Amino acid sequence: MILFVIALLLYMIRAAHRTDELVMKIAKLKKQENELRAEYIALRSKTMRLKMETTVMEAVKDHGLHPAEKPAKIIREELVKQKDE
Amino acid sequence: MSINQENIIKKTGLLTVFLILLLVIIAFRISYIQIKDGKKYQQMADDIAQKLDTIYANKGNVYSADGSLLATSMFRYEIRMDVATVDDNLLRDSLSALSKKLAQFFGETPDYFKKKIKQAQAEKNRYLFIARNLNYPDYQMIRSFPIFNQGANKGGFITIQNTVREHPFGKIAQRTIGYDDYRGAPGIEGAYAAELRGKNGMRLKQKIAKGQWKPISDFNEIEPQDGKDIITTIDVNMQDIVHHALLKQLLTYNAQHGTAVVMEVETGEVKAIVNLGKTKDSTYYEDRNYAVYEAYEPGSTFKTVSMLIALEDKVIDTAQTVDTAPGYWNVGSKFVRDSDGHNYGTISYARALELSSNVGFAKMIYNNYSQNPKKFLAGIKRIGLDQKLDVPIKGEGAPYFPEPGTKNWSGTSLAWMSFGYGIHVTPLQMLTFYNAIANNGVMVRPKFVKEVSYQNNKKNAIVYPTEIINPKIASDETLAQIKNMLKNVVKKGTAKNIYSPDYSLAGKTGTSKANYWTSNPSFVSSFTGFFPYENPKYSCIVVVHIPYQTSHYGSVVAGPVFQRIAQKIYATTSTVSKVKKGEYTYKSLENKYSKFDEIKKKSNVMPNVKGMPGMDAVTLLENMGLKVQYQGSGKVLAQSINAGTPIKKGNAVYLTNK
The missing domain is CATH 3.90.1310 (Penicillin-binding protein 2a (Domain 2))
Incomplete structure (x- = not known):
């Protein structure tokens, strides 16, 4: 009986410590999450700006490239099958 | 000895009593604190080791x-x-x-x-x-x-x-x-x-x-x-284009500020909205939301409103003519003048809009409404132009139209109002009107937000529907006439400098003066319209405030921004045409090919080309590196090198054809 109570007590202490550990871990992960988020947003802003048309236009200007004045004409193939036999 | 013992016992007894007394006092004190101040101290302990922590809500994007x-x-x-x-x-x-x-x-x-x-x-x-x-x-x-x-x-x-x-x-x-x-x-x-x-x-x-x-x-x-x-309605690519197109014009004309808005005709979704103001060091940045807040005198872009009201009231028709000579007209104590002293002579009302004749419009409205100016104002109210748009963005400017019979009304009010002076609207309000013309008369509220959604639950999003302000601002007949005139403004009117045969623009130029009573007067150059004309997809307004200088006309300052936007949208709308790709399987043809291929493989031995079509034989042999000379043009009858003979590149061979 006493042993059981002691076991329970030990378990309780263990559980309390485990909670503390988890709280620390959560805090650490939370910090990491925020940092990754900050990194993600910083990089995303950069890529978003890079892909904007005016940025691209400026980048390729020296190569003599510029946006098309006229729309692209897309030619799509349609398959026709014929046999002689 | 005994005295000593007695003495010790006595002292021990005293000490015991003292200790017991001390214990009792301590016990009493503990109970006292526990019972009387217990709650207070418990609270103090909790305050140090416990707290009600705020869990911050994540702000939405x-x-x-x-x-x-x-x-x-x-x-x-x-x-x-x-x-x-x-x-x-x-x-x-x-x-x-x-x-x-x-x-x-x-x-x-x-x-x-x-x-x-x-x-x-x-x-x-x-x-x-x-x-x-x-x-x-x-x-x-x-x-x-x-x-x-x-x-x-x-x-x-x-x-x-x-x-x-x-x-x-x-x-x-x-x-x-x-x-x-x-x-x-x-x-x-x-x-x-x-x-x-x-x-x-x-x-x-x-x-x-x-x-x-x-x-x-x-x-x-x-x-x-x-x-x-x-989730807003802004299209980043379009915003980028509009931003840079406007910025370029502002820099060119050393403008004070400018705004450009692109709206989707059917839904009223604002695809791009740019507001740029000049800083002290002559760079531009988004300092105020001019499109929403700045009520300005629209000038000639308002002529479309006058035309629409006059046509709806059936007081004129577009073919009717008006004498604009000699380029000015006296109303009360003032003169209405056409720009740059132009004298357009006798022109139709439609042409008056295309050429943006102030005299033509002053005569049209003044002669038909001066007896009852309230009727003209009723036309404006019928459209809904006298009301704010109630957009969610704070600080919308209020439209202003003087009321006949009040102290703000004078003998010249009506005539000047006909070409957009003495009244105020915001760029967004003006755009909403032109958008309604493009949208078959349905006036929709400009929309900035498409939906509001939960961060981790996109399904339960609140989607904002398109709101209709006025289901029909004019009859289909009037709308068709107005559209046609706006098309002609670009084709052969004041904005022909931005005409392109590739994409059909329709719109109206406008130039007015702002702050003319101050030491810092400016011209307001604007262009409002929609495209493509046949089936309008986007409407757009460009308003640029520039200091007094030579080129201040709407078509020259604001027009190119409009054109650039339209051109961009035109250039990114690709056309698809289909071509037929055959996959033919003809056995007879395949047999011939396989024979040709078989011969080609043995490139160091003279093949038998007898019976092959002459041209095929020549191609084949030349590809093998032989120099071929031949007579006739039909099938090969004879070959100078016999089949199976080893050959080298550069050897000559003679073929006799039928």
């Missing part, structure tokens, strides 16, 4: 229509240095390296940082400022520098995190996206502040080691509610 982030919350970093913590040896060895790196990063000289840190060392500075407002990659970069990479305890590296609202696109549409802080609440961020913010929660926590707090119970005392995401 603002997105563009295509899912790009327009505003979000993120960390920014401030870096400071605890110079006193850093080991003297480490500082001596690595200071140069650190200074060099910092100098490279911030664009200063290494000496600057070296001096700064050395001075801090002498002063035992534990909080030396290095940089603030760094984004994460920059922060990480600095953290990797010498000394700093030793961390907080050895390297004295101190980080302070701040949550800031970030606009990943920077200046683009900044004013419309807005913010919500101590400076105020403009733009979408301001309008939807409550939705974005969410509600903070509360949770009871207990203090544990390392300055951390752990939750006491399994539930939150108050559950936090994350802010919602706002």
Whole structure:
């Protein structure tokens, strides 16, 4: 009986410590999450700006490239099958 | 001896009594504290080790229509240095390296940082400022520098995190996206502040080691509610185009400020909204939301409204003529003048709009409404132009039209009103009117926000429908006539400089004077219209305020921005044409091919080409490197080298054909 109570007590202490550990871990992960988020947003802003048309236009200007004045004409193939036999 | 014993017993007894008494007092005191002040002290203990912690709600993001982030919350970093913590040896060895790196990063000289840190060392500075407002990659970069990479305890590296609202696109549409802080609440961020913010929660926590707090119970005392995401109607690519097209014109004309808005005709979705004002150093940035707030005298773009009302009231028809000679007309004590002293002579009302004749319009409206000016004002009210649009963005300018019979009304009011003077509307209100013309008369409210959605539950989004302000601003007949005239403005009227045979624009130029009573007067050049004419998809307004100078006409200043936008949309709308690709399987043809291929493989032996078509034989043999001469043109009858004979490149062969 006493042993059981002691076991329970030990378990309780263990559980309390485990909670503390988890709280620390959560805090650490939370910090990491925020940092990754900050990194993600910083990089995303950069890529978003890079892909904007005016940025691209400026980048390729020296190569003599510029946006098309006229729309692209897309030619799509349609398959026709014929046999002689 | 006995006396001594007795004495000891006596003393022991006394001591015992004293100790018991002491115990009783302590016990009494404990019970007293426990019972009387127990609650107070328990509370004090709890206060130290427990707290009601705020769980901050995550603020929502603002997105563009295509899912790009327009505003979000993120960390920014401030870096400071605890110079006193850093080991003297480490500082001596690595200071140069650190200074060099910092100098490279911030664009200063290494000496600057070296001096700064050395001075801090002498002063035992534990909080030396290095940089603030760094984004994460920059922060990480600095953290990797010498000394700093030793961390907080050895390297004295101190980080302070701040949550800031970030606009990943920077200046683009900044004013419309807005913010919500101590400076105020403009733009979408301001309008939807409550939705974005969410509600903070509360949770009871207990203090544990390392300055951390752990939750006491399994539930939150108050559950936090994350802010919602706002999905706007802004199209980032279009915004980019419009931004740079407007900026270019502003720079060219040294403008004071300008605005350009592109709206989708059917839904009223604002695809792009640019507001640029000039700074002291002559650069431009989004300082105010001119499109929404600035009520201005629209000038000639208002003539379309006058025309629409006159046609609806059936007081004129477009073929009717008006004499605009000699280019001015006397109303009351003032003269209405056509621009640049033009004398257009006798023209139709339709042509008066195309040429933007002030005299033509003053006569049209004054002669038909001067007996009952309220009828003309009723026309404006019928359309709904006298009302604010009630857009969610704060600070919308109120339209202004003087009322007949009030002190604001004079004998010249009506005539001048006909060509857009003495009245005020905002660019967005004017655009809404033109959009209605393009949208078969249905006037829709400009829409900035498509939907408001939960951060992790996109399904339950609140989708904003298109709101109709006026289901029909005019009859189909009138609308068709107006559209046709607006097309002709670009084709052969005041805006023919932006005409292109590739894409059909329709719209109206406008020029008016603003602040003419001040020392800083300006011309307001504008262009409003829609495209493509046949099946309008977008409407657009461009308003540019420029100082007095030679070129101030709407067509020249604002028109090109409009054209650029239309051209861009035209150029990105590709056409698809289908062609037929055959997959033919003819056995007879295949047999011939296989024979040809078979012969081709043996390239060092003369093949038998007898019976082959002459041209095939020539091709085959020439490909093998032989020099072929032949007679006739039909099938091969004879070959000068017999089949099976080894051959070399350059050998000559004669063929006799039928």
